[in-house]
Amino acid sequence: MSDRPTFDQEFVLNQTGGDQELMGEVLALFLTETPRMLEDVRAAVTSGDAGTVERTAHRLKGSLVAIAAQPAADEALRLETLGRQGEVASASQVLSCLEQEIDRLMPEIRQVTGAGS
Numbered sequence: 001m002s003d004r005p006t007f008d009q010e011f012v013l014n015q016t017g018g019d020q021e022l023m024g025e026v027l028a029l030f031l032t033e034t035p036r037m038l039e040d041v042r043a044a045v046t047s048g049d050a051g052t053v054e055r056t057a058h059r060l061k062g063s064l065v066a067i068a069a070q071p072a073a074d075e076a077l078r079l080e081t082l083g084r085q086g087e088v089a090s091a092s093q094v095l096s097c098l099e100q101e102i103d104r105l106m107p108e109i110r111q112v113t114g115a116g117s
Helices: 009-015 020-047 050-066 070-084 088-113
Strands: none
Touching: 009 020, 020 050, 020 070, 020 088, 050 070, 050 088, 070 088
């Protein structure tokens, strides 16, 4: 797990043109979609489906990059790369790291959006 900040709120605010409401909507969408994407990645790793691991990790990485959640995005990239290389057998450990980073990230986003915990 990284000691780096989980995401860059200023980056997201700049990406939304300084619009706090729009930033809140982007982060709320992230809160809604991320658990689904993480479950898809988890299922693909469990089933050993390298192609699906690659695709779902790529989608998740894109969402993480969009909010400058670099520690979690780095783990999603590692998982995507393993899927691309067909090395799904070693993906469980990376998935665990990704889940830890997302577990660290979600409360901070909930705090920013006022979504509670």
